[in-house]
Amino acid sequence: MITNKQSLDHRRSLRLLMMLAKHQAILEPSADGAYYFLYFEGVRRVKCDKTILTNWIANELVSVALTADVQKISITELGRKHVIRNDENDYAAQHRVIETDHITVGDCIQSVKRNIKESPLSGLYRAYGAGKKAWLSSAEFDAGERLRVDFEYAQLGPKITASWDPTAHLNGGKGGRRPSQTFSDRAIGARTRMQRAIDAVGPELSGVLVDVCCFLKGMEDIERERQWPRRSAKLMLKTALSMLARHYNPPQVSTRTSKPRHWGQEDYRPEM
Numbered sequence: 001m002i003t004n005k006q007s008l009d010h011r012r013s014l015r016l017l018m019m020l021a022k023h024q025a026i027l028e029p030s031a032d033g034a035y036y037f038l039y040f041e042g043v044r045r046v047k048c049d050k051t052i053l054t055n056w057i058a059n060e061l062v063s064v065a066l067t068a069d070v071q072k073i074s075i076t077e078l079g080r081k082h083v084i085r086n087d088e089n090d091y092a093a094q095h096r097v098i099e100t101d102h103i104t105v106g107d108c109i110q111s112v113k114r115n116i117k118e119s120p121l122s123g124l125y126r127a128y129g130a131g132k133k134a135w136l137s138s139a140e141f142d143a144g145e146r147l148r149v150d151f152e153y154a155q156l157g158p159k160i161t162a163s164w165d166p167t168a169h170l171n172g173g174k175g176g177r178r179p180s181q182t183f184s185d186r187a188i189g190a191r192t193r194m195q196r197a198i199d200a201v202g203p204e205l206s207g208v209l210v211d212v213c214c215f216l217k218g219m220e221d222i223e224r225e226r227q228w229p230r231r232s233a234k235l236m237l238k239t240a241l242s243m244l245a246r247h248y249n250p251p252q253v254s255t256r257t258s259k260p261r262h263w264g265q266e267d268y269r270p271e272m
Helices: 004-022 050-058 077-087 091-095 120-125 138-153 185-201 205-212 219-226 232-248
Strands: 026-027 037-038 044-047 062-067 070-075 097-103 108-115
Touching: 004 037, 004 044, 004 050, 004 070, 004 077, 037 050, 044 050, 050 097, 062 185, 077 205, 120 138, 138 185, 138 205, 138 232, 185 205, 185 232, 205 219, 205 232, 219 232
Parallel strands: none
Antiparallel strands: 026 037, 026 070, 037 044, 062 070, 097 108
């Protein structure tokens, strides 16, 4: 049973962690050592109980570093996830990064929010840190997202709820897939495009392409399932995406004919 004091300490701890998520602080103990003071830049000092700080360090929510005889305390990645999880009351929120994007719908431009961590390709496409280059190019990332769109339109994903389709008994009864006649033209067209894309990549690389782009599997899961060496899935995926990008945007073939090198009559034969 959680007492009022425990609930109050939890709220106070969460409030201080939220402040640490925005600014780094200087840590100084009190004269009697019973509690600590947190000095934030531009903010007055904040009192922190010793039990709260001990709990933070034990759970690796913060890190304390000694710089020029000054103790600086900063929040860790686990601490940030702890704040997000408790602040939004959503466990999945700690695994999301929401960004605002703009899309064109007809003649209008609308702002939408999207989770850039939904697809494994997003992490490989984004460059982290100054001077670092993204692993995937824009053409490769767009090709993978285009394959995923066709996969969703083709309705090839597994069912996660009960089927209320009255024609399910026509194709194997309970749990059976619908007959092809009941699919829309858009779904049939998406299946055709997806099959052409897989054939263009080839059977050697299409498996990792579908697992990452369509089923959103991580690199470690693919390497574990296929018993591949570590970090080899990234190389195989990049090769598959480059072939997929070339399939979607084939290089232009020059229509110019080569210049004649020699003029001769019909009975002309070169001397050997």
